Amino acid sequence: MKTCFVVMGFGKKTDFETGRVLDLDKSYKNMIKPAVEAAGLSCIRADEIVHSGVIDVPMYDQLLKADVVVADLSTSNKNAIYELGVRHALRPYTTIIICEDGFKVFPFDINHITIRQYHHLGEDIGFDEVMRFREQLTKAVKEISENSSPDKDSPVYTFLPALMPPEIEVVRAAAVAATVSPQAPQPPAAPDQTHSALMQQVDDAQKKEDWITAKALLSTIRNMINEEVKRKQAGATVKVIDQPEDPYLLQRLALVTYKSKFPTEKDALTEAHHLLNLMNPETSNDTETLGLWGSVHKRLWEITKQLSYLNEAIRAYKRGFYLRNDYYNGINYAFLLNARAVQLTDHAEAITDFINARRTRIEVAAICEEWFEKNPMPDEQKLTPDILSDYLKTWYWVKASQAEAFVGLDEDDKAQAALNAAYAKAPETWMKNSTEEQIVKLKTFLGDSPLKFITQ
CATH class of the missing domain: 1.25.40 (Serine Threonine Protein Phosphatase 5, Tetratricopeptide repeat)
Incomplete structure (x- = not known):
């Protein structure tokens, strides 16, 4: 089965251009994931990846190898925009950009690229809009995933036509060789559950008003993220600037x-x-x-x-x-x-x-x-x-x-x-x-x- 990797934020994020708070999980669960699966592709977001060690490794792997990438830039999410840039550098085509229609001013480097928009109510998305955008996105995913010679949608390869993308099989072979090397550090054991699965348990606990369980789960997620940040800093060759914690998780x-x-x-x-x-x-x-x-x-x-x-x-x-x-x-x-x-x-x-x-x-x-x-x-x-x-x-x-x-x-x-x-x-x-x-x-x-x- 072909794969689609979704680049976007998690949870509720504030769009500082409009002051609105958008629940991006509703965008993903109600529209994007069902639309991609209707097109016949498996769909995954970073918080659904089961991984050991630092999340960056499987994330970059997905940005390189996924047959299709859907990038939702709603709320001007910095991580999503950066990961879109990585995808454009790695692959000449099969990238779809979407965003909520409150996004009025696009960065110069992408304001000439096709961007499909949907209407978000903030806490939710209307049923009619869900069905309209699902149909549009499913059609777009089918078209580019089934086309043996898709048009270039990466500005990198459009403006540098002589540039050759990396060979996926070569990259995969190098990655395998690195993991079996006796000098390679062994990653810690894989986590029992993904970030997404734990957050679903938090949602379930909140619905039952079991606040103590929800607090324990969120504290576990917070500790996992903080440990991952420490591993990144420990492995860095230069001093890493301390980053603030994820506001959605703290909220x-x-x-x-x-x-x-x-x-x-x-x-x-x-x-x-x-x-x-x-x-x-x-x-x-x-x-x-x-x-x-x-x-x-x-x-x-x-x-x-x-x-x-x-x-x-x-x-x-x-x-x-x-x-x-x-x-x-x-x-x-x-x-x-x-x-x-x-x-x-x-x-x-x-x-x-x-x-x-x-x-x-x-x-x-x-x-x-x-x-x-x-x-x-x-x-x-x-x-x-x-x-x-x-x-x-x-x-x-x-x-x-x-x-x-x-x-x-x-x-x-x-x-x-x-x-x-x-x-x-x-x-x-x-x-x-x-x-x-x-x-x-x-x-x-x-x-x-x-x-x-x-x-x-």
Whole structure:
């Protein structure tokens, strides 16, 4: 069977051009892998490779030998762009470039190459778009994999036509010779499971709300990656610059850590604080990091009632909202402004927070309305259970945020209608309970409005 190697990021990544967070695993599992397999090729991504030692070896091997490479450049992923360059240097053809349509400015070196685009909702991809792009990608993979004389798609071989690509069989023979050489260092034993398999166990644990197991698994993955980095540094002939840890892994580990409430809730929140602090949240433009930083400090404020935690949470949600212009950061920012307004002794400051909360909710309500217009409820009979579940979770939080915005704007009829619609489709009971708890607190804050200090 012919093979396809997929070059792309893993998990949720922030597109700093638009401020959106894209779940790249949804792109891979819902669109790319099914499309490639429908074309008759086996499909693998770097996190699915079973390997011993440093991952670079099998990754470069795949970039050289794979019959087809699909490179997804969404979120301007640096690793994906670099690996695409390696592929273009090694093979004159059979490389397909794709990306999410929010990517507006392509690097000069690839802006004249055919790039197939798809539409991503952020947390998920719409069913119709999944089916459209699957069909397009399957057709493209079939065409280039079955063509005995494919057109060159590498700019390296296009502009240097006399250049000869490396002979794959020669490279393979050299690699085999190196592994049997008595001088060659022996690699450590192969890992029992791939990164992808472990992450799937993390997903399963989170669905069961088994936060302690999810934390243990993520800690194992983190240790594996750190050990691999140490092996690279030990084998380097020159000093290697220390690299920051993968933000997606740290974000997920921080999330399950504070959700675990172990050994105590405050201890778990403090540990999550330290994990997130590794990503410099005070200056970060990563809205996922800012959202988690806000959540951790919001809860620390609720437990301790310390104003410093509340201020830090407000700062994080405010920054996240203005960077991303999204309902999640916006609705939490507005909520905490009202929470602070009832505590401030300076009446002018309290009134300012109250007014800013209202202004933010007006924006949030508009953002939610726009989301519903762009992502109408699909025919549920046509969706797979996984795609339907993902869509409904996002739909629920948008509708709940819209309802909360209406509550804060004193639009009671709209608020109740939105809440009824949200509760009717809540995928999980805890989501409804979370919304109800937040709105009860909000109504308490609104009932103690600082506008009473305004004199005629």
